Amino acid sequence: MDARLLPYLLILPVTLFLGVFFLYPFFLVAQQAFTTGAGFTLDNFRDVVSYWKFPISLKNTFLLALCVVPIQLALSLLMATMVSRMEKGRDLVLYVWTIPLGISDLAAGIIWLAIFEQSGFLNSMMTGLGLADQPVNFLSYQNPLMVFVAIMLAEIWRATAIMLVIIVAGIGLIPKEYYEAAEVFGASPWQRFLRVTLPLLRPSLQTALILRVVLAFEVFAVVAALGGTLFPVLMGEIYAYQFDLQNGGAAAALALIVLAISLAFTLIILRALRVPKGATI
Amino acid sequence: MNLKSKLAFAASGIALLCSVSAAQAEVLFWSTQARPAEEAQAMRQQVLSGFGPGVDYQPNEEGPWLTRLQAEGQAGSGSIGVLGALHGNFSAIDPETLVDLDGFDAAISSETFASLAKLGTDTMQYMPWMQASYIMAANKEALEYLPDGADIDALTYDQLIAWAANVHEAEGSPKFGFPAGPKGLKHRFFQGYLYPSYTNGVVRTFASAEAVTAWEKFRELWEHTNPASTNFAFMQEQLLSGDAWIVFDHTSRLAQAFNERPDDFVAFPAPAGPAGRGFMPVLAGVAIPETAPDKDEARALVEYMLTPEAQIATLRATSFFPVIDVDLPDDLPPAVKAAGDAVAKMSSAEDANPGLLPSGLGEKSGDFSRVYNDTFERIILAGQPIEQVLEDQKATLQRIMDETGAPCWAPDAPSEGACPVE
Numbered sequence: 001m002d003a004r005l006l007p008y009l010l011i012l013p014v015t016l017f018l019g020v021f022f023l024y025p026f027f028l029v030a031q032q033a034f035t036t037g038a039g040f041t042l043d044n045f046r047d048v049v050s051y052w053k054f055p056i057s058l059k060n061t062f063l064l065a066l067c068v069v070p071i072q073l074a075l076s077l078l079m080a081t082m083v084s085r086m087e088k089g090r091d092l093v094l095y096v097w098t099i100p101l102g103i104s105d106l107a108a109g110i111i112w113l114a115i116f117e118q119s120g121f122l123n124s125m126m127t128g129l130g131l132a133d134q135p136v137n138f139l140s141y142q143n144p145l146m147v148f149v150a151i152m153l154a155e156i157w158r159a160t161a162i163m164l165v166i167i168v169a170g171i172g173l174i175p176k177e178y179y180e181a182a183e184v185f186g187a188s189p190w191q192r193f194l195r196v197t198l199p200l201l202r203p204s205l206q207t208a209l210i211l212r213v214v215l216a217f218e219v220f221a222v223v224a225a226l227g228g229t230l231f232p233v234l235m236g237e238i239y240a241y242q243f244d245l246q247n248g249g250a251a252a253a254l255a256l257i258v259l260a261i262s263l264a265f266t267l268i269i270l271r272a273l274r275v276p277k278g279a280t281i
Numbered sequence: 282m283n284l285k286s287k288l289a290f291a292a293s294g295i296a297l298l299c300s301v302s303a304a305q306a307e308v309l310f311w312s313t314q315a316r317p318a319e320e321a322q323a324m325r326q327q328v329l330s331g332f333g334p335g336v337d338y339q340p341n342e343e344g345p346w347l348t349r350l351q352a353e354g355q356a357g358s359g360s361i362g363v364l365g366a367l368h369g370n371f372s373a374i375d376p377e378t379l380v381d382l383d384g385f386d387a388a389i390s391s392e393t394f395a396s397l398a399k400l401g402t403d404t405m406q407y408m409p410w411m412q413a414s415y416i417m418a419a420n421k422e423a424l425e426y427l428p429d430g431a432d433i434d435a436l437t438y439d440q441l442i443a444w445a446a447n448v449h450e451a452e453g454s455p456k457f458g459f460p461a462g463p464k465g466l467k468h469r470f471f472q473g474y475l476y477p478s479y480t481n482g483v484v485r486t487f488a489s490a491e492a493v494t495a496w497e498k499f500r501e502l503w504e505h506t507n508p509a510s511t512n513f514a515f516m517q518e519q520l521l522s523g524d525a526w527i528v529f530d531h532t533s534r535l536a537q538a539f540n541e542r543p544d545d546f547v548a549f550p551a552p553a554g555p556a557g558r559g560f561m562p563v564l565a566g567v568a569i570p571e572t573a574p575d576k577d578e579a580r581a582l583v584e585y586m587l588t589p590e591a592q593i594a595t596l597r598a599t600s601f602f603p604v605i606d607v608d609l610p611d612d613l614p615p616a617v618k619a620a621g622d623a624v625a626k627m628s629s630a631e632d633a634n635p636g637l638l639p640s641g642l643g644e645k646s647g648d649f650s651r652v653y654n655d656t657f658e659r660i661i662l663a664g665q666p667i668e669q670v671l672e673d674q675k676a677t678l679q680r681i682m683d684e685t686g687a688p689c690w691a692p693d694a695p696s697e698g699a700c701p702v703e
Contacts, residue, residue, distance in 0.1 A: 052655070118509050119522040134454060140508030141662045228462045228512035229658060236463075243344025245647035246373065 033252035044253035048241070057232040063148075064223075064233065065216035068155045072212060073205075075156070076163035081193065083164075084171045094168065098161040105158060109225025112154035113139075116226065139226060147227050154222045159215060163208040170204025171197065206273040213269065214262045234258050307335040308575070308582050311350065312365030314411075314565050315599045316340040320533075323598035331594070332585045334578055343370060350570060354378050359572035362579040364407070368397055368564045371407050373644050379406045380569040380576060382583065390606050393637075394564055401641065407566035408583055411592070411601035413532045414562050415469060416623040417441075418516070418539075418548045423448050423456065423526040434626050436552040438478065438498050441527075445505035448526055457506040458525025464514035466531055467657060468650040473561025474529070475499060477636040478554030482693040484700045487652075487678055488671040495554070496660050496667045503661050511662070520546060531563065532624065536600040536616035543615030550627035557634030559692070560627050564638065565601060634692055641687030652678045678702050 036043050048054060079097060083090055100108065115121045116138045123135040138146050174197065182192045198205075220235035234254060242251035315324045321340045329336040341349075346366065353359025364371075364379075371379075382405040389395045389409050400406040419433075426447035427433060431440040445457040461467045472483050479495035480486035507513075507525050516530035517538040528535070529551065538546055551560050567586055569579045585591055592603035593610065600616050602624070603609075609621075627633065642649050656674045659665045679702045689700035 052659075113512070117512075118507070118524045137454075137507070137509050139512055141511055142508050224463055226512075229654075230511050230662070240651075243342065245651065246344075246347065246644045247648075 029252045029255060032249055033256050036249055044249040045257075048237075048250050048254045048257070051237075053232050053237065057234050057237050060231055061217055061219070061233045061235075064151065064155070064219060065213060067148075068152055068159075069209070069212055069216055071152075072156055072160045072163055073209065075160050076167050076208070079160075079164050080167040080171055081197070083168055094164075097164060100158045101161040101165070103158065104221070105219075106221035106225060108154055108158040109222035112150060112157070112222070113225050116150050139228070139230075141230050144230065147230050151223055151226050151231060154226060155216075155219060158222065159212065162215075163212050166204050166208040166211070167201065170201045170208075173204075174200045202273050202275050206269060206275075209269050209273070210266050213265050217258055217262050217265075306575075307337040308332075308362035308578050309360050310336050310338045310363045310365060310582065311346060311361040312338065312340045313343050313346045313367065313370055314340065314365050314601070316342070320599050324595070327598050328586075328591055328594040331591065332582055334581070336582060346370070347373065350374070350378075353570065353572045357572065358574075359570060360574055361570055362573050362575065363582050364568045364570060365410060366407075366565065366568075367638070368566060368640070369638050369646050371398075371566060371568060372400060372640050372642065373646055374400075376400045376402050376406045378571050380571060380573070380579075381405065382408055382568070382580075389604055391604065394604060397564060397637070397640065398566055407568035408587060409564055409604040410567045410586055411565050411595050411599065412562060412604050413565075413601045413620075414560060414624045414627065415466070415473065415529060415531050415551065416535070416548050416620060416627065417527065417529050417551055418520060418535050418546055418619075418623075419528070420520060420523070420526040421545055421547060424547070426451055433547070433549045435630065436549070438502070438552045438554050441552045442498065442502050442505070445502060445527060449505040452526075455505045455507050456524075456526035457502060458513060458516050458519045458528035459503075459506050459510040460513050460516050460528075460530050460534070461510045461657070462512045462514040465510075466534070468653045469531075469561055470529055471653040471657065472639065472650070473636045474551050474559045475554075477556065477559025477634050477692045478552070479556055479559075481556035481634065482689075483636060483639075484678065484682060484689060485693045485696075485703050487702050488675040489703065491556070492671060493667050496656075496671075498554075500661060500667075532616075532620035533600045535620065536614075539616035539619045540614050543619070546619070548619040548623035550623055550630060553630075553632050556692075557632040558627065558630050559634045559636055561636050561638060562628070564604075636692050637690045639687075640690050642681070642685050643687075645681050645685050648681050649678070652681070675702050 033044055034040055034042070083094055083097075086093065103111075113120070117123070118135045118137055122138070123132070126132040127135060137143070139150060140147075178196045178200065179192055182196050187195065218235050219233055220239065223231055223233050224236060235258070238251050238254045238258070241247045241254060310329065315321050315338075321338065324340075325336075325338045329338055343366075347370070350359075350361060350364065353361060379400075389398075391409070391412075394409040394412070395405070398405050398407050398409050417436075423444070424433070426444060428440050428443040428447065431444065436444070445455070448456045459465075459467065459470070475495050475498075476483045476486065476492065479498070480489055480491040482489075486492055507519070509524065513519055513525075515534040515537075516525065516528040517535050519525035520528055520535070520538040521541060532548075535548070539548070551558060553559075567583050569576060569583065573579045586595070587605060589603075589605065589607040592605055592607055596602055596609075596617060597614060600614070600620060602617075602621065613621075628635065639646055639649055652674050655677075656670055659670045659674075660667050682699045682702065686699045688698065689696040693700060
């Protein structure tokens, strides 16, 4: 067989899969978003955008992504560096750290709800230690900042591992020679991290960031569990349109808006962390 | 492969096929009710096990429930045999897609229920299956704070507020609990309790002066409401944990509290306002979709669900009450007794003002409830001025009524055509 054809043949199954299960539904959704029964229309978009909760949920979604992703990036870099230095027990630590990956996001939200609830672990601990006379109400509408922090913590706990895994793999790819050379020239550990690890990690960082940012715009279950009605996000509104209001057109329109935002950020990350041709390892 | 193994292969294939078709012979009961795992299990083991041909009972969230039903309708063939859902779910479905159910022998005890089940047509579109309502429940510790002269079986909203305030003051934290979480049934409180009690209407009176008073009163009550209520869904959890001492919720969402600690809680009727004691009976029904694979068997199952034995078993399993006249046994679970008493007191009260579940809204019933939820979020949580929010939301409500053409339902005065928002 012609060797030039092989790569195309190999990606054919995936392409078919994506075509059937991603592209085709995508076109259906797009079609649904732009029709209301009487041909092409932007009514769905107008409806969705003019609803009083839209600006709030848009703001909340951005705010959450903006606060959570940088922290996760820093944390996962730190954890990955630590893991890659370990001689023994590396696998065990990695397994433990990636446990949250195996937990569904709703379950993660409920776990953190059990911590922050009025009769939850945190309150029992505080009253038990004598730090508070009465259970404190952390997740109330009077205390939006605390609700936000709780959601942030749950998201960080739940989704840092996905970046960690990618970055650990990326660090493993960096040849030892670079570090040895840097050491010979007297670079400090911090300098080595900044000048060797980070630049060579670019492709992995790119993947990790794109994945994480896109997921951050799709945050839903954790917010629903912890924030209840207090912290509307875009994904929650999509769910409400589709299932509470049975309005598939509006849900599809909102889904396209989320898709557009995700695409825009993917392009920004691709551009910001691009690896110049010929500079790959 | 030699002949022997080929034969064995074929035989196992046939066996597999047979077991698959045997599994298909079970009627698929696709329901939005009895969703919690224990209730679903009780439905399977205690209620449906008595039906000979076997039933595959599958409870679902309302969204997926409707989505699959619609998908089967669009495909023109399906596997759902029997549908179980609330009146509101059925009113969102085109009656054309349901099998007409006339000719059943079961005596539905309520004419209102029987006429609701026709969904605006001349024939029964679903059979009433079980009923419930929303009630109040309280921790017995709260009883000592009842305001002077207040009768717990005939409270007014003012007395409820005073009571919640007393508890708040004495305990140092607000102990009224309200199911205001995303899965909570708060909209039913506004539609069936607060609005009828104050305005003697739901739609017509949405932005009336009485409605302003109602929201002012609710705001007063909210000051003594546990602020974590925006996360509450099933108030039995907060009753049991002690986070709330006085609560409002659906009878079946309070059952666990009464069953686990029957001596600690009391159930009582909803409070009354100037326009009477507003309350909302809840009706669930069973129907057969036109796409059902075996309509006769499905009919048999519907018939079975309406037998006295199945009705009492359903009551035990779900805390929903029978819709036919049956003699209730004495050994019912505590939750059923407590809720049953409270519902009876509520519906037989002199000032009772029953309000029906929203009807005729079709697929807009979600939008309709959203109007009330948004009003709540804006007035109570965001602290926006009542008059302005009501004016704002009134336009949305009017648009929904105009689009669906739904006529007024009780307690609103009847209308010609779409119910007007006055």
